[in-house]
Amino acid sequence: MFEVLPRMAPDALLGLIVAHRNDTNPKKVDLGVGIFKDEEGSTPVLSSVKKAEKIIWQTEETKSYIPPGGTPSFIAALTNLVLGADHKVIKESRVRTVQSPGGCGALRAAAEIINKANPEAVVWASNPTWANHVPLLSGAGLMMKEYAYYDYDSHSLSFDAMMNDLKAAKEGDVVLLHGCCHNPSGADLSDMQWEALVPMLKEKKLIPLIDVAYQGFGRGIQEDAYGLRLMAANLDEVIITVSGSKNFGLYRERTGAVIYIAADAKTAEIIGSQAEKIIRGIWSVPPSHGAAIVDVILNNPELKAEWEGEVAYMRRRITDMRALFVKASAEQDMDFSFINDEYGMFSFLGITPQQVKILASKYAIYMAVSSRISIAGINPKNVEYLVASLKSVIRSS
Numbered sequence: 001m002f003e004v005l006p007r008m009a010p011d012a013l014l015g016l017i018v019a020h021r022n023d024t025n026p027k028k029v030d031l032g033v034g035i036f037k038d039e040e041g042s043t044p045v046l047s048s049v050k051k052a053e054k055i056i057w058q059t060e061e062t063k064s065y066i067p068p069g070g071t072p073s074f075i076a077a078l079t080n081l082v083l084g085a086d087h088k089v090i091k092e093s094r095v096r097t098v099q100s101p102g103g104c105g106a107l108r109a110a111a112e113i114i115n116k117a118n119p120e121a122v123v124w125a126s127n128p129t130w131a132n133h134v135p136l137l138s139g140a141g142l143m144m145k146e147y148a149y150y151d152y153d154s155h156s157l158s159f160d161a162m163m164n165d166l167k168a169a170k171e172g173d174v175v176l177l178h179g180c181c182h183n184p185s186g187a188d189l190s191d192m193q194w195e196a197l198v199p200m201l202k203e204k205k206l207i208p209l210i211d212v213a214y215q216g217f218g219r220g221i222q223e224d225a226y227g228l229r230l231m232a233a234n235l236d237e238v239i240i241t242v243s244g245s246k247n248f249g250l251y252r253e254r255t256g257a258v259i260y261i262a263a264d265a266k267t268a269e270i271i272g273s274q275a276e277k278i279i280r281g282i283w284s285v286p287p288s289h290g291a292a293i294v295d296v297i298l299n300n301p302e303l304k305a306e307w308e309g310e311v312a313y314m315r316r317r318i319t320d321m322r323a324l325f326v327k328a329s330a331e332q333d334m335d336f337s338f339i340n341d342e343y344g345m346f347s348f349l350g351i352t353p354q355q356v357k358i359l360a361s362k363y364a365i366y367m368a369v370s371s372r373i374s375i376a377g378i379n380p381k382n383v384e385y386l387v388a389s390l391k392s393v394i395r396s397s
């Protein structure tokens with residue numbers, strides 16, 4: 001049976017990790033992988049996470065299954081973190097949250113429920129969007145289309161073109177939005193643009209699917225939730241997928257959730273039952289450890305304050321590295337000032353695939369072929385080398 005299967009091309013981004021690892025150049029720079037790194041290039045376990053793990057180790061009495069929909073205290077705490085504890089949809093019992101293995105699990109579970117409720121729904125995704133959105137959503141059987149989003153020439157969001165493309169969406173279609181820190185462009189919707197989207201979605205009866213993988217990495221934990229909270233407050237139906245991989249540093253622990261918001265409490269309850277049924281047919285019950293850590297942190301005021309401080313550190317480091325890179329580039333007569341206007345882990349340099357290739361082969365500087373860079377790969381020790389190499393590649397091609 002297996003002989004009919006063709007070999008698949010290796011994942012390009014995972015290939016970058018291997019190429020960087022095997023490169024013996026002592027000056028090598030990894031701008032490929034989408035994980036947070038400190039000044040030393042490491043991704044240590046957060047201190048708040050270590051403390052929560054100690055508490056879990058001391059108090060956990062069983063490893064038996066948790067419910068398919070997840071642990072109630074985790075679900076409540078995460079919902080409050082994302083929506084804000086006093087959000088009207090929580091008071092109106094219009095919310096059902098289910099735990100998932102990471103943001104990817106959340107996206108797939110959401111896609112399955114959309115497909116079950118409305119197989120005709122098209123998911124509209126930004127051009128560009130995170131590459132894995134496509135297999136995660138279309139793999140559930142959903143059709144996908146693109147709306148214009150990032151303009152590579154002006155290095156900014158083309159909101160008019162986005163609104164124009166979404167005119168072609170039909171009632172019941174789903175619009176995939178990045179809650180903050182757009183991956184791969186870093187170009188986020190402004191508060192005013194979120195506000196402009198609400199009446200359009202309402203009028204055309206489109207449902208937002210808001211992917212929140214970097215809450216706290218952009219402007220702040222509360223600020224980064226502005227758009228999704230606005231949509232939840234003004235629209236009948238909203239789906240929010242959440243990842244705890246980045247802001248809790250729990251990448252391998254597969255921690256996430258889907259927040260479903262329905263028009264009324266009764267429908268929300270029905271969605272909860274549907275979501276659990278779908279989960280039973282995919283991963284049956286979610287992994288517990290990462291969610292248990294988040295549960296302990298968010299329900300312990302001291303640990304929560306420590307975690308907020310750690311998120312602030314990660315956010316500051318990313319913002320500082322953006323500024324450092326822009327300044328160092330300007331000193332070499334290169335204008336990358338648009339990078340200071342973008343948020344989160346990623347931005348496009350805007351160089352050609354050929355230039356990306358030369359940076360890797362000649363200078364051991366690795367990034368995605370689209371020239372998307374992971375900002376956390378920059379540090380004060382490598383920025384001069386990075387900028388000098390970039391200048392020489394740009395000037396000679």
Ligand SMILES: Cc1ncc(COP(=O)(O)O)c(C=O)c1O
Pocket residue numbers: 034101102103104105130178183211212213243244245251254255256
């Ligand atoms: C935009 C976006 N959504 C979702 C995810 C999913 O993250 P995970 O499944 O690792 O929690 C990522 C991870 O890189 C992402 O960038």
